[in-house]
Amino acid sequence: xxxxxxxxxxxxxxxxxxxxxxxxxxxxxxxxxxxxxxxxxxxxxxxxxxxxxxxxxxxxxxxxxxxxxxxxxxxxxxxxxxxxxxxxxxxxxxxxxxxxxxxxxxxxxxxxxxxxxxxxxxxxxxxxxxxxxxxxxxxxxxxxxxxxxxxxxxxxxxxxxxxxxxxxxxxxxxxxxxx
Numbered sequence: 001x002x003x004x005x006x007x008x009x010x011x012x013x014x015x016x017x018x019x020x021x022x023x024x025x026x027x028x029x030x031x032x033x034x035x036x037x038x039x040x041x042x043x044x045x046x047x048x049x050x051x052x053x054x055x056x057x058x059x060x061x062x063x064x065x066x067x068x069x070x071x072x073x074x075x076x077x078x079x080x081x082x083x084x085x086x087x088x089x090x091x092x093x094x095x096x097x098x099x100x101x102x103x104x105x106x107x108x109x110x111x112x113x114x115x116x117x118x119x120x121x122x123x124x125x126x127x128x129x130x131x132x133x134x135x136x137x138x139x140x141x142x143x144x145x146x147x148x149x150x151x152x153x154x155x156x157x158x159x160x161x162x163x164x165x166x167x168x169x170x171x172x173x174x175x176x177x178x179x
């Protein structure tokens with residue numbers, strides 16, 4: 001089953017090191033294999049694209065950024081593509097807005113314990129935080145609001161070898177949930 005005429009949003013959220021981008025890339029590849037047009041919106045890349053000097057890592061900046069990502073995802077979905085969003089954006093306000101405003105919204109929460117995220121540390125943020133050179137880190141210095149009722153919660157503790165099966169499950173559930 002593919003959705004060539006209707007868009008939607010797969011919102012993959014979790015803390016740094018949870019595997020959001022890796023999983024989102026695999027989800028997009030699987031959608032492509034099913035001839036379902038999609039666009040990957042990765043939070044780190046979007047920061048670069050927007051290049052907003054006022055966009056920091058404090059709560060207000062992160063919330064403003066999450067609203068931008070959600071509105072961009074809405075625009076993508078309205079054009080018939082599936083927006084695959086990989087972002088921390090752990091705010092109930094955002095999750096609620098997404099549910100109310102994003103067509104075909106499907107929320108995935110990567111719930112990974114801190115010790116596993118610290119071991120992965122793909123960007124060196126946890127190492128930098130331990131050295132005191134990074135602060136305002138979500139889940140450590142700043143409180144986060146984990147999704148209350150995601151469509152799918154994944155404890156991504158297995159690492160890269162589990163990504164294909166997680167992605168297949170997401171794609172299957174997303175396409176089955178489509179009207």
